Amino acid sequence: MFPTQRPRRLRTTPAMRRLVAETEVRPRNLILPMFVREGVTEPVPIASMPGVVQHSRDSLRKAAAEAVAAGVGGLMLFGVPEHYDAVGSAGVDPDGVLNVALADVRAEVGDDAVIMSDCCLDEFTDHGHCGVLDESGAVDNDATLAVYAEMAVAQAEAGAHMVGPSGMMDGQVGVIREALDGAGHTDTGILAYTVKYASAFYGPFREAVNSQLKGDRKTYQQDPPNAREALRELALDLEEGADAVMVKPAMSYLDIVRVVADNADVPVAAYQISGEYAMVEAAAANGWLDRDRTILETLTGIRRAGADLVLTYWATEVATRLT
Ligand code: PBG
Numbered sequence: 001m002f003p004t005q006r007p008r009r010l011r012t013t014p015a016m017r018r019l020v021a022e023t024e025v026r027p028r029n030l031i032l033p034m035f036v037r038e039g040v041t042e043p044v045p046i047a048s049m050p051g052v053v054q055h056s057r058d059s060l061r062k063a064a065a066e067a068v069a070a071g072v073g074g075l076m077l078f079g080v081p082e083h084y085d086a087v088g089s090a091g092v093d094p095d096g097v098l099n100v101a102l103a104d105v106r107a108e109v110g111d112d113a114v115i116m117s118d119c120c121l122d123e124f125t126d127h128g129h130c131g132v133l134d135e136s137g138a139v140d141n142d143a144t145l146a147v148y149a150e151m152a153v154a155q156a157e158a159g160a161h162m163v164g165p166s167g168m169m170d171g172q173v174g175v176i177r178e179a180l181d182g183a184g185h186t187d188t189g190i191l192a193y194t195v196k197y198a199s200a201f202y203g204p205f206r207e208a209v210n211s212q213l214k215g216d217r218k219t220y221q222q223d224p225p226n227a228r229e230a231l232r233e234l235a236l237d238l239e240e241g242a243d244a245v246m247v248k249p250a251m252s253y254l255d256i257v258r259v260v261a262d263n264a265d266v267p268v269a270a271y272q273i274s275g276e277y278a279m280v281e282a283a284a285a286n287g288w289l290d291r292d293r294t295i296l297e298t299l300t301g302i303r304r305a306g307a308d309l310v311l312t313y314w315a316t317e318v319a320t321r322l323t
Helices: 007-011 014-020 057-069 097-109 141-158 172-182 200-208 228-240 251-263 274-285 291-304 315-322
Strands: 030-037 053-055 074-080 114-119 162-165 189-196 244-248 268-271 309-311
Touching: 007 014, 030 053, 030 057, 030 097, 030 315, 053 057, 057 074, 057 097, 057 315, 074 097, 097 114, 097 141, 114 141, 141 162, 141 172, 162 172, 172 189, 172 228, 189 228, 189 251, 200 274, 228 244, 228 251, 244 251, 251 268, 251 291, 274 291, 291 309, 291 315
Parallel strands: 030 074, 030 309, 074 114, 114 162, 162 189, 189 244, 244 268, 268 309
Antiparallel strands: none
16 A cells, blocks of 8 residues: 555645645734835835835825724835935934934834834935945945944834844944934844845935945845855944844845844744735736745745744735734
């Protein structure tokens, strides 16, 4: 008699499959990235991310409340300013769009979800780089750190529970921790973009934030062929005081999510970025994929790879579906 081993027994009925499922996606695991644009009174659609918008201050508050009502665990805010300059002043200004939006959202949802802020300069600089430039036009790591420190304090003061340094400058976590502590914000956390690759999948995000970037980020974001330096970045961020660490993008880097999850003693997040969203939406719009199943499968895969938390533009929709 062959076969004597029959793994299919555990797949026979929906109840059996539900009973033995190892990985779950729950609303509380999800973080919704949100864009808020200065000077608009209506939400502005983002063509390359169907279903995602640049919010007005009002629509942001509403969407934040909806996400939290659906059980979403966190919100990550990005600002789209009206005015850009070489040093990204609008990011540091307490009246800058991101900071006022953080205050709005904090007033709206309080402590019912974890409010997070992108702590980076690219949304605010007229050259679109994640840092300030030196005379030669290169990104000046250490001069940038001073700006990040100021920005993190402004975001904490505006109401962020956690700041998310995403610029991949060396030393950013340590400098931000010191600045927050120095300003009395010892309870404000750092969700560090610890492992961030120079990815083509960021394409639609450039439209989402009206990015001014010419060129690329290859001198600061990691090179896709490399895995080992992810562990080095992880060790440094943990030493510098990261409360949680992130891998980004998610789907083309699931091996990295796994290795970070196996080596981190803090929660691990993965960011399912704009291009990952766009490609599923585009294929589904063509009738080439079953949209709802595909979305859940991508999130399940990211969780199975070891991510505790997943940033996804589908957070509210999926949370609603799961409850
Ligand atoms: C940088 C930042 C980027 C994203 C989040 N933070 C863009 C980049 O590094 O080029 C991308 C998010 C996405 O593509 O969904 N502040």
